[in-house]
Amino acid sequence: MRYKGRTEEDLFSFLASKKREDTCHEYILSSMCTLPHPVAVRAHTMFMETNLGDPGLFQGTSSLEHLLIRTLGELFHHPDACGYATSGGTESNIQALRIAKMTSKKTRPNVVLPESAHFSFKKACEILCMEMRCIPLDEHYRMDVQAAAEATDDQTCCLVGIAGTTEYGMVDPLTELSLLAMERDIHLHVDAAFGGMVIPFLERPLPFDFSLPGVRSIAVDPHKMGLSTIPSGCLLVRDPELVCSLSVDTPYLTVKQEFTLSGTRPGAPVVGALAVLEYLGREGMEALVRGCMKNTLRLIDGMEAYGIARVVTPDVNVATFSPAKVPPPWRISMTRRGHLRIVCMPHVHADIIEKFLKDIGETNA
Numbered sequence: 001m002r003y004k005g006r007t008e009e010d011l012f013s014f015l016a017s018k019k020r021e022d023t024c025h026e027y028i029l030s031s032m033c034t035l036p037h038p039v040a041v042r043a044h045t046m047f048m049e050t051n052l053g054d055p056g057l058f059q060g061t062s063s064l065e066h067l068l069i070r071t072l073g074e075l076f077h078h079p080d081a082c083g084y085a086t087s088g089g090t091e092s093n094i095q096a097l098r099i100a101k102m103t104s105k106k107t108r109p110n111v112v113l114p115e116s117a118h119f120s121f122k123k124a125c126e127i128l129c130m131e132m133r134c135i136p137l138d139e140h141y142r143m144d145v146q147a148a149a150e151a152t153d154d155q156t157c158c159l160v161g162i163a164g165t166t167e168y169g170m171v172d173p174l175t176e177l178s179l180l181a182m183e184r185d186i187h188l189h190v191d192a193a194f195g196g197m198v199i200p201f202l203e204r205p206l207p208f209d210f211s212l213p214g215v216r217s218i219a220v221d222p223h224k225m226g227l228s229t230i231p232s233g234c235l236l237v238r239d240p241e242l243v244c245s246l247s248v249d250t251p252y253l254t255v256k257q258e259f260t261l262s263g264t265r266p267g268a269p270v271v272g273a274l275a276v277l278e279y280l281g282r283e284g285m286e287a288l289v290r291g292c293m294k295n296t297l298r299l300i301d302g303m304e305a306y307g308i309a310r311v312v313t314p315d316v317n318v319a320t321f322s323p324a325k326v327p328p329p330w331r332i333s334m335t336r337r338g339h340l341r342i343v344c345m346p347h348v349h350a351d352i353i354e355k356f357l358k359d360i361g362e363t364n365a
């Protein structure tokens, strides 16, 4: 590092030049993150120095984290759900599998999950030394429940269903998975990292949450459709014993035990997440989701008018298409099966979609 510091002006002009190298959100059509809501930014700034890793020192912030968990618990039909704010879906999924492993006490634990599962499960299984059993999808890109039933055995400690798959925006048949989990007494974890902030606000929500008796844990990311600042995820569990299974003693903190994966944890994005839900309310979230779904359907219609077919009709605001040439500067990702994938996040306005459709239409004419 430099011996003599830079002037603030020089430093920030350097930082600004680097920030200009980032892609402008106008052209980001495949991210599950979006521009944070102004109230999330304001709340984040206000709580910048808070550390939830030592809740006794930040009791007010800590109570806001509890309120966030309570709000999400109510939204997911179980106001008494326990949980905590994580750094995102990856951490929530790691912790959910860790709970399933700790509470089931299998000697050779395996996890049964759909092929569409997020790559965070691969990390989780590696860290936790669990076998990963990938189940094929049906023709609608949803987990094949029959195949899942056949893959479970006496060493299965967790069954995973996805509510809003990262690549195709599908919701797995969670009612059936819940029945299977109950029948075999297996922990059912729902990865609703994306869909958790979408499905409850749809006109016809699909069952995915604690209203299904087999569901023991849910991952949800406010830093995606919850419009919070990054990093903001949450893990919710049905019973307090489930998180207690992760408790370790913490000798030098204001609390004696903690069950989180991170030690020091930022309060700022947690308060940001709560601020958005409080500010928008159910009504505001419904309007937000309605807009994103409308844009998704418009995009699908527009693409099909150019002969670029949809892969599936998604359950949430993720649209996928048969391969086509995408002109710069648009940034579009591809799925593992080679389909174009567009996530109609709130920053992807209707006029951006029209501009994109015009460009892709001309390129593929």
Ligand SMILES: *Cc1c(COP(=O)(O)O)cnc(C)c1O
Binding pocket: 032, 087, 088, 089, 090, 091, 093, 118, 120, 162, 164, 165, 166, 191, 192, 193, 194, 221, 233
């Ligand atoms: C985004 C996503 C994740 C990973 O979340 P991070 O916040 O990136 O760690 C996990 N599962 C699903 C379904 C996701 O969409």
